Amino acid sequence: MAAVFGLRRPLDENSPDEPAATADDSPLPELADGHWMNRATEFAHTSFWSVARRLPALVREAIGLAWATSRRDTLASIGLNVVAGLLTTFGLLATTGVLRQLFAAGPTPDRIRAALPALLLAAAAVTARGALTVAAGWAQARLIPQINYQVELRLFEATTAVELAAFDDAGFAEEMDRARDRGMAEAASIVDHTVNLVTGVVGVLATAAAVTVIQPVLLPCLLLAAVPEAVTAVKLARRQYLALLAWITRRRRMFMLARLMADRHTAAEIRAYQMRDFLLAEYHRMMTVETQAQLRLARSQTVTRGLGLSVTGVAAFAVYAVLGGLLLGGVVALAAAATALLALQSARTSLRTAIFATNSLYEDALYYQDYRDFLDRATRRIPAGGHLPVDGFTRIDVERVSLRYPDTDTAAVDEVSLTVRRGEVVALVGENGSGKTTLAKLIAGLYRPTGGTIRWDGVDAAELDPRQTAAQVAVMSQDWWKFPFTARQNIRVGRHDRADGPGPSVETAARDAAAHDMISELPFGYDTLLDRQFKDGQDLSGGQWQRLVAARGLYRDARLLICDEPSAALDARAEHALFQHLRRHPDRAVVLITHRLANVRHADRIFVMDHGRLVQSGDHDTLMAEGGLYRELFELQAAGYLAGSAEPAADG
Numbered sequence: 001m002a003a004v005f006g007l008r009r010p011l012d013e014n015s016p017d018e019p020a021a022t023a024d025d026s027p028l029p030e031l032a033d034g035h036w037m038n039r040a041t042e043f044a045h046t047s048f049w050s051v052a053r054r055l056p057a058l059v060r061e062a063i064g065l066a067w068a069t070s071r072r073d074t075l076a077s078i079g080l081n082v083v084a085g086l087l088t089t090f091g092l093l094a095t096t097g098v099l100r101q102l103f104a105a106g107p108t109p110d111r112i113r114a115a116l117p118a119l120l121l122a123a124a125a126v127t128a129r130g131a132l133t134v135a136a137g138w139a140q141a142r143l144i145p146q147i148n149y150q151v152e153l154r155l156f157e158a159t160t161a162v163e164l165a166a167f168d169d170a171g172f173a174e175e176m177d178r179a180r181d182r183g184m185a186e187a188a189s190i191v192d193h194t195v196n197l198v199t200g201v202v203g204v205l206a207t208a209a210a211v212t213v214i215q216p217v218l219l220p221c222l223l224l225a226a227v228p229e230a231v232t233a234v235k236l237a238r239r240q241y242l243a244l245l246a247w248i249t250r251r252r253r254m255f256m257l258a259r260l261m262a263d264r265h266t267a268a269e270i271r272a273y274q275m276r277d278f279l280l281a282e283y284h285r286m287m288t289v290e291t292q293a294q295l296r297l298a299r300s301q302t303v304t305r306g307l308g309l310s311v312t313g314v315a316a317f318a319v320y321a322v323l324g325g326l327l328l329g330g331v332v333a334l335a336a337a338a339t340a341l342l343a344l345q346s347a348r349t350s351l352r353t354a355i356f357a358t359n360s361l362y363e364d365a366l367y368y369q370d371y372r373d374f375l376d377r378a379t380r381r382i383p384a385g386g387h388l389p390v391d392g393f394t395r396i397d398v399e400r401v402s403l404r405y406p407d408t409d410t411a412a413v414d415e416v417s418l419t420v421r422r423g424e425v426v427a428l429v430g431e432n433g434s435g436k437t438t439l440a441k442l443i444a445g446l447y448r449p450t451g452g453t454i455r456w457d458g459v460d461a462a463e464l465d466p467r468q469t470a471a472q473v474a475v476m477s478q479d480w481w482k483f484p485f486t487a488r489q490n491i492r493v494g495r496h497d498r499a500d501g502p503g504p505s506v507e508t509a510a511r512d513a514a515a516h517d518m519i520s521e522l523p524f525g526y527d528t529l530l531d532r533q534f535k536d537g538q539d540l541s542g543g544q545w546q547r548l549v550a551a552r553g554l555y556r557d558a559r560l561l562i563c564d565e566p567s568a569a570l571d572a573r574a575e576h577a578l579f580q581h582l583r584r585h586p587d588r589a590v591v592l593i594t595h596r597l598a599n600v601r602h603a604d605r606i607f608v609m610d611h612g613r614l615v616q617s618g619d620h621d622t623l624m625a626e627g628g629l630y631r632e633l634f635e636l637q638a639a640g641y642l643a644g645s646a647e648p649a650a651d652g
């Protein structure tokens with residue numbers, strides 16, 4: 001992990017050690033060690049033999065994956081290869097027959113005539129083998145896209161189902177990146193390599209069978225030729241993987257920096273604050289470490305490859321020496337030796353296929369394991385939820401509810417109790433960081449409390465069907481996302497499965513959120529794509545986006561409407577229009593979070609948060625009469641509006 005911290009080495013420095021850096025060295029926070037680095041150590045000690053031991057499990061895994069995706073294509077790609085292997089044995093034996101006739105005594109035309117039947121058999125075997133190999137390749141090629149689809153689907157099914165809290169966990173985000181970037185792509189590869197491995201092994205066994213029939217003494221030569229190549233390949237793969245583990249953490253940081261420097265959303269701010277040199281310097285520090293790591297890897301890989309090739313050359317020489325000795329000693333006949341040479345050549349090709357496949361299989365399996373591990377972890381983080389049906393509510397009781405974010409010392413929400421009733425508008429107010437958004441997310445069911453209980457009409461929310469609970473809630477979030485859809489889709493996704501029927505139409509929701517006129521003026525009206533990165537795409541101003549977000553929330557037409565700073569970016573007219581529609585409604589409860597306290601004056605109850613705790617509650621008049629934080633904040637804001645008329649005397 002030192003590589004991650006070692007940001008200050010100049011590019012021309014050649015020391016093999018990673019430089020040390022302290023937190024003070026970097027103006028940006030340091031990157032955390034992932035617990036997965038333990039696995040890096042585990043793999044660092046993985047030997048050739050442990051690779052061999054893992055192989056059966058890997059093959060089982062790959063075949064299981066292929067089988068679950070398409071039985072027909074799995075059977076075809078493996079079965080046809082096996083039959084092709086049998087034809088290899090047959091072809092080699094037929095070739096020996098041909099050579100034996102050709103090397104026999106007698107006139108040449110007679111020898112050729114005698115060799116013809118065996119020659120025809122050998123030709124038929126080669127042709128049939130070629131046809132089978134092509135058919136097997138087709139089945140194999142068909143498997144790949146199907147597996148890719150299944151594997152991606154499984155990943156996205158998991159990432160969209162895990163609890164929101166998982167995304168607050170830095171380790172989870174990192175694992176998700178690794179699973180998505182490499183692990184997912186390797187699923188199809190491990191199947192591909194497994195089929196190649198089977199093909200290679202069948203080829204080796206087929207030639208070994210032929211060699212055994214011809215001359216068993218030649219069999220060990222096959223092994224002698226193979227071992228050095230196998231060891232080298234596994235070494236290269238292992239080192240590559242270890243380098244990638246370290247690279248991934250750096251790469252996330254580099255991508256983040258690269259995005260900042262080449263994104264239209266950040267372009268203005270970077271120029272306004274003259275951040276260019278700062279970002280480039282940070283990028284340079286990252287790239288220096290990265291380039292050094294890549295150079296070191298290239299060097300050590302080249303050394304290993306060179307050594308491997310030398311040993312392989314010596315082994316090949318030894319094989320030919322043994323064969324020559326056997327021939328000279330009269331242990332094998334000339335025809336048998338010639339076929340053995342052909343067989344050795346064919347076996348070496350098959351062996352190379354098998355070794356390459358094993359090596360790739362092992363390497364890809366390391367990444368695929370990341371995908372599997374992530375899926376397991378993600379599956380454990382999918383909230384089980386209860387099964388009780390939900391059809392609205394009369395009241396939601398928050399009872400001594402707390403939430404502590406992972407790796408934090410203090411609770412963001414600390415033993416808060418309050419009640420939200422249908423037909424009411426309640427407001428959460430308080431200073432920045434006091435816990436309002438977190439509490440709203442708890443009420444919305446986006447987070448599960450780490451302490452206390454939330455009850456819907458007396459029933460613990462944990463026992464309710466989470467899908468049905470979520471269907472009752474709409475959240476106008478403070479930090480919305482600019483979905484790259486059309487204006488209409490941006491509103492419709494609020495309840496995308498609603499058929500025409502009860503509930504507001506897209507246009508009604510847009511009118512209520514003061515968004516209709518603005519949308520109508522877009523080049524394609526409601527069908528305008530709101531993403532400038534695409535042709536004819538448009539972007540909106542911050543306030544225009546917020547109107548759209550409000551329209552989406554209203555379109556959802558939910559029983560519980562949570563509005564987190566719904567008007568922060570709105571002009572006075574749009575804000576007024578929106579609040580007309582956030583008023584009391586007998587079928588709905590509204591939880592309103594806002595710093596503009598004028599907007600909460602008419603709320604049925606106002607809850608005042610401070611450092612995660614609920615410190616005051618009551619309606620506006622009660623809280624003003626009571627004094628305390630609410631009155632202090634309200635008066636500060638009111639003074640701002642009156643400044644110029646009420647305060648000049650004080651200044652003067």
Ligand SMILES: Nc1ncnc2c1ncn2[C@@H]1O[C@H](COP(=O)(O)OP(=O)(O)OP(=O)(O)O)[C@@H](O)[C@H]1O
Nearest residue numbers: 168405408412430431432433434435436437438439
């Ligand atoms: N995902 C998170 N992970 C860790 N800490 C968080 C996370 N979100 C919020 N916090 C912390 O929890 C505390 C409460 O944050 P919260 O967003 O609920 O406050 P808020 O009252 O809504 O603030 P604001 O008025 O600025 O919107 C803050 O100290 C914040 O830093």
